[in-house]
Every structure is written in structure tokens, then in C-alpha cells.
Amino acid sequence: xxxxxxxxxxxxxxxxxxxxxxxxxxxxxxxxxxxxxxxxxxxxxxxxxxxxxxxxxxxxxxxxxxxxxxxxxxxxxxxxxxxxxxxxxxxxxxxxxxxxxxxxxxxxxxxxxxxxxxxxxxxxxxxxxxxxxxxxxxxxxxxxxxxxxxxxxxxxxxxxxxxxxxxxxxxxxxxxxxxxxxxxxxxxxxxxxxxxxxxxxxxxxxxxxxxxxxxxxxxxxxxxxxxxxxxxxxxxxxxxxxxxxxxxxxxxxxxxxxxxxxxxxxxxxxxxxxxxxxxxxxxxxxxxxxxx
Numbered sequence: 001x002x003x004x005x006x007x008x009x010x011x012x013x014x015x016x017x018x019x020x021x022x023x024x025x026x027x028x029x030x031x032x033x034x035x036x037x038x039x040x041x042x043x044x045x046x047x048x049x050x051x052x053x054x055x056x057x058x059x060x061x062x063x064x065x066x067x068x069x070x071x072x073x074x075x076x077x078x079x080x081x082x083x084x085x086x087x088x089x090x091x092x093x094x095x096x097x098x099x100x101x102x103x104x105x106x107x108x109x110x111x112x113x114x115x116x117x118x119x120x121x122x123x124x125x126x127x128x129x130x131x132x133x134x135x136x137x138x139x140x141x142x143x144x145x146x147x148x149x150x151x152x153x154x155x156x157x158x159x160x161x162x163x164x165x166x167x168x169x170x171x172x173x174x175x176x177x178x179x180x181x182x183x184x185x186x187x188x189x190x191x192x193x194x195x196x197x198x199x200x201x202x203x204x205x206x207x208x209x210x211x212x213x214x215x216x217x218x219x220x221x222x223x224x225x226x227x228x229x230x231x232x233x234x235x236x237x238x239x240x241x242x243x244x245x246x247x248x249x250x251x252x253x254x255x256x257x258x259x260x261x262x263x264x265x266x267x268x269x270x271x272x273x274x275x276x277x278x279x280x281x282x283x284x285x286x287x288x289x290x291x292x
Contacts, residue, residue: 032089035134035141038113040083047112048082048149055153063164066153070219072259073158082149085111085118085132090139092129102131102138109149120146157217161209161241161254161261168209168239170232175273178202179232195276205274212271214261220253246272 046064048055056068057079064074099105099121107119121131123143130143150156162168170179177189185202209231225242229252232238242253244260250268253260263271 032091033093033137033139034089035132035137035139036086036116036118038086038116040080040086043083043086043113045114046079046083049110049112050151051108052151055150055156057156064156066156070153070258072153072219072257073163074156075158075217078150078156082111085141085145088141088145090141092140094138096133096136096138099133099138102133104131104133104138107133109146109151111149120149154218157219157259159213159217159261161212161214161252165235166239167234168206168231169234171209172230173272174227178274180206192273197274197276201274201276204277205270208267208270212263212267214263215249216262218260218262220255220258220260222255222258223253225253 044059046057046059048057053069055066057064057074058067059065059079062076064076064079066072066074096104102121104119104121107121110117110119116135119133121133121138123130124140127140128143129140130146132139132141132146171177175191176187178185178187180186185199185206187197187202190197220242223242223244225244226246227243229241229243230238231241240255242255243250244253245251246268248265250263250265250271251260252263
């Protein structure tokens with residue numbers, strides 16, 4: 001009886017010790033390898049190299065521009081998404097030998113940052129991760145990063161009509177003319193008789209113009225539009241937009257930048273003419289006719 005009692009104590013101590021070991025032992029972490037020593041914030045010039053041509057970009061005052069094969073404002077957010085690959089860490093690191101096995105001897109696409117580059121190869125059939133070559137090593141990273149690299153410059157074009165520094169203070173359209181003075185909008189001409197426009201209505205309209213984002217941006221071939229929109233900026237300059245199409249989608253062209261912007265039908269209507277906010281419906285009393 002006493003022998004069995006001591007055996008139980010020994011087993012209890014062993015179990016407690018094993019539990020303490022499992023609880024206190026350091027957690028084993030998988031090794032992670034940074035695929036580049038560069039960070040997105042360090043990059044001032046970027047080349048996206050494709051078999052069918054290169055796209056070159058440059059950054060100035062924290063804003064990106066396409067410099068070749070066209071010259072145009074770039075969507076800085078989209079460029080930053082491409083540069084996110086610099087922050088990726090991989091759990092697989094291989095020596096850069098037999099590159100043909102990974103389709104990295106002649107990569108279909110690569111990113112170049114001065115003397116450094118990241119080349120994108122084939123995907124792993126089991127994990128669906130993508131092999132990339134950076135420096136003297138091959139890494140496996142999520143294929144998402146390679147998939148969001150554009151093959152044409154159009155996909156990198158800005159979606160905003162105005163630059164960061166441009167602030168419109170007056171609009172002249174066929175439907176309305178309005179100007180902002182001392183923070184207040186004054187309507188000088190309006191074709192529609194549909195309700196009175198409040199300052200809130202006009203401020204919403206201004207915000208629609210200032211922050212609207214096009215569905216598609218493309219190079220503009222210089223073709224004259226069916227109408228024009230003249231916009232006065234806070235710095236005294238005047239910007240003229242060509243109205244290439246009003247329906248079903250609105251297409252505006254900015255000649256000085258050789259860009260055209262396409263908006264949805266709903267967004268286009270808001271830009272072309274401000275609308276008064278509809279009055280709220282009167283509250284119901286909640287009393288049924290039978291009880292009156």
C-alpha cells in the first residue's frame with residue numbers, strides 16, 4: 001500500500017515537471033528571411049521591367065510620376081502597393097543556382113531599384129507561392145505581390161483630376177457657375193430651377209470634385225470634347241477640362257496632362273450639377289385612422 005502511494009507521488013511530480021517544461025520552454029519560431037535590405041521609403045526611382053517593355057517611375061515630394069514610356073502623374077497608392085514587396089519576409093531561402101528551374105534565368109518581370117532588383121519566377125505547385133530572385137538568393141513569397149505588378153503604364157495612372165497642390169475655387173459649367181469667396185460659395189448662374197442650393201449642397205459638390213476618383217484613367221489623344229468645364233484654382237491658374245462624353249459614363253479630359261478620366265453614371269451626374277439635399281419625410285404620428 002505504502003509502495004503504491006510513493007509511486008503515485010513520483011508520477012505526480014513527473015507529470016507536474018513535464019507540464020512546467022511545456023509551459024516554460026521557449027516557443028520555437030520558424031526562421032524568416034528579409035528578401036531585401038531596402039525599405040519602400042528609400043526608393044526614389046523604380047523600373048518595372050517586362051519582356052514587352054519597361055515602365056519607369058520617379059518620386060518627387062513624396063509623389064510618384066511615370067517618366068517612360070509616357071510622362072504622367074502616377075497613382076502613388078498603387079506604386080506603394082508594388083513597393084510593399086520590399087517588406088516581405090520569406091520562410092524559404094535557397095542559393096541562386098539552377099535559376100532555370102524557377103524560371104528566373106530569364107524572368108518575365110522584375111523590379112529594379114538602382115543596382116538592386118527583385119525578379120519574379122514560377123510558382124510552387126504545392127503552396128502556390130512564387131519564387132523570387134533577390135541578390136544571391138531565391139525566396140518563396142505569396143504570389144499576391146507579383147500579381148499586382150502592372151504590365152502597362154495605364155494601370156499606374158492617377159485617378160484624381162487635381163494634383164495634391166491644386167485647390168479649385170470657381171467652376172463654370174453649362175449647367176452652373178459658382179465661385180468661393182471667404183469660404184462661402186456664391187452661385188452666379190444656374191440653368192436648373194430644381195430647388196434652392198444651400199452651402200452644404202455646394203460644399204458637398206466641391207468635395208465631389210476635389211476627392212472624386214475615376215474608374216479608369218487613360219492617355220488623352222487631344223480630341224475636342226462636346227463641352228468644356230473651366231475651373232479657377234486658388235493659385236490664380238485656370239484649368240479647362242474637355243467633356244468627351246456625358247452618358248452613360250462621364251469622361252473628362254485634361255489637356256495639359258494628356259489624361260482622360262472616366263466616372264460612373266452616378267458620380268458623373270454629381271459632378272456635372274449639384275443637387276439640393278432632399279427634405280426629410282415628415283414623421284408619422286403612429287395613430288391608425290380607426291383610432292382617430
